[in-house]
Amino acid sequence: MAQPKNIPLIRDAEIEGLLRLYTRPIFKAAGINPKAVKVYIIDDSRINAFVAGGQRIFINTGLLMQSKTPNEVIGVLAHETGHIAGGHLARMGVEIESASYTAIIGMLLGLAAIAGGALAGNAEAAQAGQGIMAGSQGLAQRNFLAYARGMESSADQAALKYLTATKQSGQGMIELFEKLSRQSIASLRNIDPYVMSHPMPLERIRNLEQSAKKSPYFNAKDPPALMLRHELVQAKLLGFTGGAQAVMQRYPTSDQSLPARYARAIAMFRKGDIKNALSVIDGLTAELPENPYFWELKGQALLENGRAVEAVAPLQKALKLLPNNGLIQFMTAQALIDTEKPKNAEAALKLLRQAQRSDGESSALYKYMARAYAQTGDIPRAELATAEAALLQGDRKLAIDKAKSAQKRFKTGTPEWTRANDVLTFASRD
Structure with missing residues (x-):
């Protein structure tokens, strides 16, 4: 599991894989290409999910943690898919459509704080959310919220349609909203409806129940x-x-149980008890040897405890089970590079390039590329990768210095020379 700096996003191969499993049938039922929608995980203990910036779904860890069944999460994701399929964000304007997801989160987290604070009876959280939104780029708060409220019922009905098409129950959505209703039964009495992004919970539950119970799959259960x-x-x-x-x-x-041992193993290695953690993890891999995430955890535990050489084998096992996963490719490359062996550095570079194609660019990826190139003696490419990392981190001075140094070492007009020139151009802009 990894967490980017500055924004409360979590990257994790297992969680993202499960969310893809949840969303793929829903997206197809909605007529949406599953590859066209990005799902982001926010490290926030509140129950919430929202759509922003076109085809982007943001889901809180709180929703995953507090949901009793997959169906509850799937119901929420189906609802958010209804927003996407219905084009409900079209009126938000060019500013939101063209903004980076970091900027979008700034505004939408303000909204989440307002709604979440209201539902939990926390006036301070609601006020803080208003402050966040006031300082974020976007449309006027009340106009945005009024538009959002008007789209919720439409998204609910669309969600039920997708759930029925995929032979799943709408019961999870109802149970989740009942949970929110119980949390908000007292606090909603004095809440201004114009600072709520969704209809009042009791009204929403009534509408959902009437429609959901008509489905032949209302009593369908999640597979074990x-x-x-x-x-x-x-x-x-x-x-x-x-x-x-x-x-x-x-x-x-x-x-x-498997989940209990999994959680305890993670807690053990996080507090430095690597010996007992590995013992538990080995038990997990013995019981479910085809689970790539148990092998990934073993590799991560070893890697984070300075045992990179030992981490390579379990990570390669995880990669064999999930060969196209960018996050596992990246972690395996980290372990190979941390062994400080030039032969391993060559293999790491191959994995990093694969991760770049599947997962995109990041400063961390370029930093490890720089280390790998340096280990193989390829200093020009090491400097170019360092320049790329610095540019993504906003360190213009370092980006310019390294790009200039790299460019001198490449023949004019080659792809590497051109890329170094691009870095210089971007880093030199005011």
Whole structure:
């Protein structure tokens, strides 16, 4: 699991894989190309999900953690898909459509704080959310919220249509909104409806129930295998974000289920108890050897404890099971580079290029590329990669210095020379 700096986003191969499994049938039912929609995970304990910037869905870890079944999460994702399919963001203007997802989060998290604070009866959170939105680029707060409220019922009905088409129940959506209703039963009495982005929960539940119960799949249950994956993701999230005490409260040692052992193993290695963590992880891989994420966890535990040489084998096992996963490609490359062996650096560069194609560019990727090139003795490309990393981090001076140094070493007109020139051009702009 990785977390980008400055914004509360989480990247994790297992969670993203599960969300793809949840969304792919829904997107197809909605007539949307699954590859055209990006789903982002926000490190926020509140129950929330929203669409922004076109075909981008943002989902809080709180929604994943507090949902009892996959169906609850799928229902919410179906609702957000309804917004996308209905073109509900079209009126938000060019500013939001063209903004980076970092800027979008600034505004939408303000909205989430307003709605979440209201639902939880937390006036301070709602006020803080208003402050966030006031300082973010976008449309006027009340106009935005009024538009959002008008689209919610439409998205609910679209979600039920997609769930029926995929032979899934709408019961999860209802259960989630009932949960929110119980949380807000007292606080909503004095809430201005114009600072709510969604219809009042009780009204929403009534409308949903009437439509959902008409589906022949209303009583359909989640498959056991999907339920297990859902519970494993919840265990992983708690292990990484909740701390050892929270893990032991939810998963005492008497609980020998796969999710419980998974969470405890993560908590152990996070607090430095690598010996016991590896023992538990080995038990998990022995029980489910085809689960790539158990092997990934073993590799990560070893890598983060300075045992890169040992980390390579389990990460390569994970990669064999999921050969096209950019995050696992990147972590495997990290381990290979940390062995400080030129032969491994060549293999790492191949993986980094694959990760770049599947996952896009990042400063971290270019930093590891620079290290790998340096280990192979390719200093010009190491300097160019360093310049790329610096540019993405906003360090213009370093980007210019390294790009100039790299450009001198490449023949004029070659792809590397041209890229170094591009970095110079971008870094020199006012």
